[in-house]
Amino acid sequence: MGKRTEWDVCVIGSGAGGGVMAERLSATGMKVVVLERGRHYSPDAFMQQDELSNVIRQDFFLPDYLETQRETSSDTAVPGKYSLMAQTVGGGTVHWGSWSWRFRPDEFRVASVEGEVPDSSLADWPISYEELSPYYAQAERALGVAGHAGGNPFGAPGQAMYPNPPHVYRPASRLIEQGARRLALNPFPIPMAINSRIYGGRGKCMNSGFCSSFGCPVQAKASSLAVHIPAALATGHCTLLANCRAVELLEGEGDRLRGVRYLNEQGKEQVLQARQVVLAAGSIGTTQLLLQSTSGRFPRGLLNTNDQVGRNLMCHVFAMVNFEMDDPSHSALGPPGNVAVDDFHPSNASRGFIRGGVIGEAIEATPIVSALKAASYLGRSQRVWGHDLSDYLARYPYIGGLIMVGEDLPVASNRIDLDPEHRDSQGLAVARITHRRHDNDIRLARYFEKRMADIAEAGGARRTWATDYTGVKTGSGHIMGTCRMGNDPQTSVLNRWCRAHEVKNLWVVDGSCFPTSGGYNPTLTIYANAYRVADHFIALNSRGELS
Amino acid sequence: MDRRHFLKLTAASLASAMAAHPQALLAAAASHRPAVLHVDELQTLEAACDLLLPPVNGISVRDAGVVNFIDKLLLHEGADQLPLYRSGLGLFRAAARAAGADNWSALAAATKQRFLEQLEDGHLAHSPAEQQALFQSLRFNTLLGFLAAPRHGANQHSAGWQAIGFPGHLHYQGGVSDADVAGLPPH
Ligand SMILES: Cc1cc2nc3c(=O)[nH]c(=O)nc-3n(C[C@H](O)[C@H](O)[C@H](O)COP(=O)(O)OP(=O)(O)OC[C@H]3O[C@@H](n4cnc5c(N)ncnc54)[C@H](O)[C@@H]3O)c2cc1C
Ligand code: SF4
Numbered sequence: 001m002g003k004r005t006e007w008d009v010c011v012i013g014s015g016a017g018g019g020v021m022a023e024r025l026s027a028t029g030m031k032v033v034v035l036e037r038g039r040h041y042s043p044d045a046f047m048q049q050d051e052l053s054n055v056i057r058q059d060f061f062l063p064d065y066l067e068t069q070r071e072t073s074s075d076t077a078v079p080g081k082y083s084l085m086a087q088t089v090g091g092g093t094v095h096w097g098s099w100s101w102r103f104r105p106d107e108f109r110v111a112s113v114e115g116e117v118p119d120s121s122l123a124d125w126p127i128s129y130e131e132l133s134p135y136y137a138q139a140e141r142a143l144g145v146a147g148h149a150g151g152n153p154f155g156a157p158g159q160a161m162y163p164n165p166p167h168v169y170r171p172a173s174r175l176i177e178q179g180a181r182r183l184a185l186n187p188f189p190i191p192m193a194i195n196s197r198i199y200g201g202r203g204k205c206m207n208s209g210f211c212s213s214f215g216c217p218v219q220a221k222a223s224s225l226a227v228h229i230p231a232a233l234a235t236g237h238c239t240l241l242a243n244c245r246a247v248e249l250l251e252g253e254g255d256r257l258r259g260v261r262y263l264n265e266q267g268k269e270q271v272l273q274a275r276q277v278v279l280a281a282g283s284i285g286t287t288q289l290l291l292q293s294t295s296g297r298f299p300r301g302l303l304n305t306n307d308q309v310g311r312n313l314m315c316h317v318f319a320m321v322n323f324e325m326d327d328p329s330h331s332a333l334g335p336p337g338n339v340a341v342d343d344f345h346p347s348n349a350s351r352g353f354i355r356g357g358v359i360g361e362a363i364e365a366t367p368i369v370s371a372l373k374a375a376s377y378l379g380r381s382q383r384v385w386g387h388d389l390s391d392y393l394a395r396y397p398y399i400g401g402l403i404m405v406g407e408d409l410p411v412a413s414n415r416i417d418l419d420p421e422h423r424d425s426q427g428l429a430v431a432r433i434t435h436r437r438h439d440n441d442i443r444l445a446r447y448f449e450k451r452m453a454d455i456a457e458a459g460g461a462r463r464t465w466a467t468d469y470t471g472v473k474t475g476s477g478h479i480m481g482t483c484r485m486g487n488d489p490q491t492s493v494l495n496r497w498c499r500a501h502e503v504k505n506l507w508v509v510d511g512s513c514f515p516t517s518g519g520y521n522p523t524l525t526i527y528a529n530a531y532r533v534a535d536h537f538i539a540l541n542s543r544g545e546l547s
Numbered sequence: 548m549d550r551r552h553f554l555k556l557t558a559a560s561l562a563s564a565m566a567a568h569p570q571a572l573l574a575a576a577a578s579h580r581p582a583v584l585h586v587d588e589l590q591t592l593e594a595a596c597d598l599l600l601p602p603v604n605g606i607s608v609r610d611a612g613v614v615n616f617i618d619k620l621l622l623h624e625g626a627d628q629l630p631l632y633r634s635g636l637g638l639f640r641a642a643a644r645a646a647g648a649d650n651w652s653a654l655a656a657a658t659k660q661r662f663l664e665q666l667e668d669g670h671l672a673h674s675p676a677e678q679q680a681l682f683q684s685l686r687f688n689t690l691l692g693f694l695a696a697p698r699h700g701a702n703q704h705s706a707g708w709q710a711i712g713f714p715g716h717l718h719y720q721g722g723v724s725d726a727d728v729a730g731l732p733p734h
Contacts, residue, residue, distance in 0.1 A: 386601060
């Protein structure tokens with residue numbers, strides 16, 4: 001890399017959105033550089049992971065990361081690691097659970113479907129399901145999603161055949177399946193981006209647990225680390241700069257950026273020049289970088305003239321029900337979850353809330369987290385120790401679970417901004433999370449808790465118990481919003497192609513562009529949208545219209 | 548500082564302090580000789596941990612080396628918790644002395660149980676917030692010492708995992724077949 005190299009494209013962040021952009025653009029011969037603040041692991045390093053490092057301390061994927069969190073702007077934000085999103089080559093796709101859903105068509109036009117909802121900033125997406133559908137299929141092929149097309153009568157229409165067959169059901173999956181059938185519901189295999197057979201040059205899943213929250217040592221689990229970044233590097237047109245953190249987007253002339261200032265591996269400041277910049281640092285990282293990049297034109301941060309950068313932060317609402325069964329659940333074996341029920345997804349205000357979510361099998365957590373949930377099993381928050389605790393731990397092999405991923409409503413005051421009180425080890429203001437749930441989220445979660453308990457009981461569970469997850473914010477790992485796409489530059493940050501309204505050569509291609517969150521895990525939609533944007537980018541470039 | 552704030556701070560510092568020097572704990576885990584706690588303190592802690600987490604399927608906190616883990620934790624990742632333990636262990640000593648015992652571990656089971664309940668409620672003669680922080684930390688560290696991966700000096704010989712029937716990192720062992728996941732009887 002010569003000192004005066006001008007790159008065609010600089011991609012910041014190598015997760016779901018960044019991985020696809022790097023691969024697609026470099027495949028057409030564009031000269032691409034990827035800046036990634038985290039390190040580049042080789043898969044064998046994932047043999048060294050364990051629960052204490054990855055989940056409790058979070059020093060494997062987030063060795064040097066700090067943010068602060070509070071409920072409302074009048075609270076004091078408390079420092080910690082809340083968001084669980086891996087800072088590493090491949091981003092959150094390295095340790096995701098790989099549940100890979102298409103959003104339903106109505107999830108792209110929630111404002112039109114639901115009308116005005118007090119205290120929520122609902123908006124329609126500027127794109128439709130139909131427009132995204134072929135890109136969903138492209139993402140499913142690239143990731144080798146395993147599933148059963150047509151298995152979900154409540155899912156998006158026109159689901160193409162999945163490239164791989166579903167994973168085998170464990171005993172806990174069968175209990176759920178049986179319970180759902182007895183209640184006349186429609187259980188089906190969760191679509192998962194985990195190889196159920198050798199596919200795409202990657203091995204078959206070893207069924208070894210330690211999966212969600214962990215990297216896959218054999219790359220059976222698809223990720224940008226295993227799929228997109230290697231493909232980008234193989235073009236010979238992509239350079240990956242790991243351990244390099246972008247700290248400022250540099251304005252040039254005429255509504256354009258001229259490049260990016262970053263800290264290299266040694267912490268030394270560097271500047272690179274690029275004709276186009278693709279920001280894909282995740283909803284939090286993207287906001288942080290935009291707000292850090294101030295100028296005379298953008299005193300409140302780049303693209304933030306309308307004060308929309310960082311707003312409408314969403315993170316889904318979860319509900320969780322565990323159950324105890326007579327036989328071993330085999331939760332510790334196989335990929336994370338196998339069977340789903342989607343009958344309660346369609347919005348129906350007569351239930352006391354709008355919107356919905358998907359129910360999926362949740363394998364019981366790894367041992368420490370499972371132990372920390374003993375209070376829910378015992379139904380009390382004091383005296384969660386002694387023989388009752390030991391008795392609970394002895395039941396570990398017999399525990400299974402259900403989780404609901406629910407659509408949370410966007411709220412304008414839920415946001416990321418820069419914390420004026422706290423700085424990280426590199427001296428930069430940390431991201432501050434301000435998030436308080438809309439009441440609708442809580443009502444939705446409570447409804448689903450009951451439905452999940454019904455399913456487990458109908459399937460023959462000895463006992464069921466719920467753990468309240470409504471207090472979890474970005475710790476869900478599903479972090480969306482903050483840089484909405486939309487047709488109106490007054491109320492959004494990006495246009496329908498994820499291109500900034502206010503800066504011509506800046507694109508934001510990650511979870512931050514979501515106007516609403518959908519009632520499914522978000523990442524297949526991030527991937528599909530990135531393929532869509534990449535196609536448009538390439539078309540403009542080939543017509544010489546990429547200004 | 549109000550009690551809730553104190554507890555919050557302690558939880559935050561638990562996590563951040565533990566992230567600070569992971570290698571140091573790995574190195575210290577090699578030795579079973581007490582590092583920061585005195586022998587009588589270890590004896591007290593072991594008795595307390597045993598009440599917090601009595602044997603699971605016959606496997607005890609002693610089998611898993613929980614107190615050795617806590618001792619090393621207080622030297623390294625959890626060093627900022629050491630003052631909490633030192634002053635808290637003073638309460639255990641005082642209770643033993645009042646009952647004429649050499650060590651808290653020698654007290655009657657019901658007395659020890661009652662003591663831990665009071666510690667959890669913050670009802671012993673001491674700052675309630677500190678008592679509760681110590682109780683939470685002790686319970687949390689007991690679970691870590693029983694269930695965290697052996698490479699951290701915890702869960703020695705995977706005793707804790709054996710107790711709860713957790714198979715550990717099966718990738719090391721070449722994985723598991725689909726038939727084993729399904730758990731169906733062979734055709
Ligand atoms: C435990 C867990 C399980 C999950 N399971 C699922 C699942 O089953 N299904 C699903 O759909 N989703 C799941 N998710 C969510 C999924 O991981 C995210 O939706 C997805 O990774 C987001 O993609 P992204 O492109 O927005 O950002 P990310 O994947 O977060 O990528 C952003 C990248 O940018 C880098 N970066 C940030 N700032 C900078 C900077 N200044 N300079 C350079 N680089 C920077 C980061 O290090 C990171 O690599 C899970 C998340 C977690 C935590
Ligand atoms: S369970 Fe399968 S997909 Fe998950 S980490 Fe192991 S081999 Fe990879």
